[in-house]
Amino acid sequence: MSHPYSPSDLILPDFTPNLRSTSEVHAWNGIASFLVMFIIWRISGRSPRKLSKTDRWLMIWWAVSGLIHIIHEGYWFFSPEFYKDKSGNYFAEVWKEYSKGDSRYASRHVAVLAIEGIAVIFVGPASLLAMYAIAKGKSYSYILQFALSLVQFYGSSLYFITAFLEGNKFACTRYFYYSYFIAQGGTWLLFPALIMIRCWKRICAACLLLDHKTKVY
């Protein structure tokens, strides 16, 4: 069975095409994300600590991105033969679909595998911890969010740079290149960058205060 991915000389024995439609795969992703957003928004609204809207949106971001790291990327990380799946497994369908934008997920490119391994094992669980830290107003909340955002930003940069260095030949059409590869990768650059700027400012203000106090007393 030939596959739709680029480059066409990529060898994927026993490849099985998508068994669910593109819209079905996107619909389940959308419904699941919306459900998580709704639950976190409701729960965070009842917090006795009176969380700001920004903090509540950040809790949603860390919940959604943490669950994607753990569940979606975790499935991929531990399923090297997902492209052979004949059972219609939802996650296999997701990665068969996404590989149209970046076939390195089907071919298990070593750089993608290393970046995803760290995302699944460390960044995912720590993202849920960041959500908890915001809810409870922990003192490590800002530095943890900064650290996770930097790992996401740097990981995504390497993700793009390695693709560019190898000739940017992993998307099957321009449509999938922009809608999957660029848009998905760009999300993990944009939001982490915004969060890093916010945390950087807060941490600098806090360090200035601590320096000042150390000098005064």
Next chain:
Amino acid sequence: MSHPYSPSDLILPDFTPNLRSTSEVHAWNGIASFLVMFIIWRISGRSPRKLSKTDRWLMIWWAVSGLIHIIHEGYWFFSPEFYKDKSGNYFAEVWKEYSKGDSRYASRHVAVLAIEGIAVIFVGPASLLAMYAIAKGKSYSYILQFALSLVQFYGSSLYFITAFLEGNKFACTRYFYYSYFIAQGGTWLLFPALIMIRCWKRICAACLLLDHKTKVY
């Protein structure tokens, strides 16, 4: 001309063996590092801000590691054919030597190239900024040191993980595997980890103080 690197089927046209002895290459590295350490130690000792010994050693670390990123790794990044060098260029000799521990520097492995590109262009100059920030007691000193250490730590982790995933076949002997690949890579894990722990504690203390002040006033 056949090369000494592993794997032996690696093709390096016009390879020229080391023209300087191993001890000469190591000696120049040692002398240069010692000179930078000596200069930074003396200058930082005269600072009117009365820097602690820890801060002075951190300035040395950021100076040495920043200069290695910019000069040594910068040479490698912009010299794809260093292994052909017949002029005895010192930096070409350094990388011909180090490639015995990791031939991916000779073959320009895509993951190493991406990690080094970021190190040369961003981490190197920002390391010198970190040295300046410590000297001047800037409020961004801790978060900048944390960010750079995290990038070094994560980059080195990916450096090791990608080698392991591809079968750890890039060192020509066990001696070079441990003395170059493990020892050198390990340095960029150990010191960044220690610096991250120190910055994390300081930033948490500062954020706790800022939270407290925000509540009181």
